[in-house]
Amino acid sequence: MNKYILTSDHYKGTVQFNYDNAGLMVFYSVLDAELNEKQLVTLLQKLPREEAALAALNTSQYFTVRKVSEDLSFENFITEYGKKIHPHRCEPYWNRLSDVKKLAYLKCIPAYKAYLKRTGVAQANPEGFLKREYYKTDWSKES
Incomplete structure (x- = not known):
């Protein structure tokens, strides 16, 4: 399973996306992010359902996507x-x-x-x- 963290200068906190080995999203969490209603709607509309779609978010000037590879045990x-x-x-x-x-x-x-x-x-x-x-x-x- 691959995990990614999405951050932005336009909101506090982070959004987490998890993808299975086939590259399909199996989990996302906005619990740590402070999003207003418009930001949440925009995120849900652009939700990267496939891991490959994260690349488009990372090229945006508004978002930064980082892969979580650290040992979180x-x-x-x-x-x-x-x-x-x-x-x-x-x-x-x-x-x-x-x-x-x-x-x-x-x-x-x-x-x-x-x-x-x-x-x-x-x-x-x-x-x-x-x-x-x-x-x-x-x-x-x-x-």
Whole structure:
């Protein structure tokens, strides 16, 4: 299964598309995106039902399409985070997250670790890191 994330400068959040091995869409999610009614209608009208149709969206000046190829498993998260405290408590929480949020968490770990090193603040346990939605913080601007 191939997964893609659609973003735009015209709305906040992301739209996720999943395609099976034949290139047909089997799932899409706009739950993470803040779309107004007109944007939602436009998206549904241009919904890329086949994986090949994503190329047309990517050539548009309004959208960016990225293939999600990262390992979104809990094991990868806990290894990257580097603090294996109470994994049995945070794994169910991780498993309930959307792929978009999992990717956001994984992408923010390096900036969070740089912040910790810069400030000397103690690293949060992984459960707190997830539940307090640390991925929403711009760690490069925190002091």
